[in-house]
């Protein structure tokens with residue numbers, strides 16, 4: 155019997171890091187979780203333990219810290235700087251991917267140095283192969299809910315179907331969305347992110363929904379429509395079910411007021427919307 159080494163990659167997962175920018179009037183915080191992933195000619199270490207080509211994951215972590223000393227900027231820029239550095243400086247490494255989650259903090263106005271965490275996580279991923287770079291931005295953990303404007307009916311019924319058709323339900327989800335940039339040399343990352351997040355929320359609110367799938371498609375279209383530099387959006391939307399409670403056993407009616415909130419199981423709706431003729435994704439989703 156013979157065996158061959160297949161695809162492989164390695165890196166440091168979840169390098170947690172806070173940088174404090176100490177301005178004269180107020181401080182600022184950049185709070186990150188950085189994951190580096192490298193691939194290349196790493197056959198020797200797998201087959202014989204020869205580590206000549208293995209840039210240690212500890213060094214990758216240190217590089218993240220050292221680069222943060224120079225300033226972070228927008229997370230897309232920071233991810234690109236790191237990805238380029240690993241490929242350009244480590245001889246055996248031919249591909250790098252850097253994924254970043256950014257936790258938001260806003261200042262409590264009482265002082266210039268007090269903060270509260272904000273909802274939702276901004277994300278970015280940069281990949282680089284020594285010639286070309288790809289950047290994906292996104293957001294996670296943004297919970298949204300419509301108290302009306304959502305129906306779900308017309309689905310097929312078989313012997314296992316118990317779900318009632320509804321023409322007015324609560325629609326709630328925890329948005330995970332990512333959008334691929336057509337050009338990694340753009341520089342308006344902050345404005346682009348703010349616009350995309352805004353459009354996502356507006357789409358959720360403005361779409362009269364016949365299914366969460368329809369809402370997903372609308373959210374993807376909204377994200378792309380406001381920014382010519384975006385090629386593709388990918389969304390994952392858990393359906394956070396809210397069931398109207400039957401209060402008849404207590405001789406009470408329930409005119410759509412009291413709901414039971416189920417945390418599991420949940421429907422998980424996933425989908426992609428891309429601009430017609432979008433450039434090839436290359437390593438964007440690697």
Ligand SMILES: O=c1[nH]c(=O)c2[nH]c(=O)[nH]c2[nH]1
Nearest residue numbers: 306317364365366367393421
């Ligand atoms: O928006 C929905 N899509 C579904 O596919 C589905 N399935 C289900 O039970 N409820 C819902 N709601």
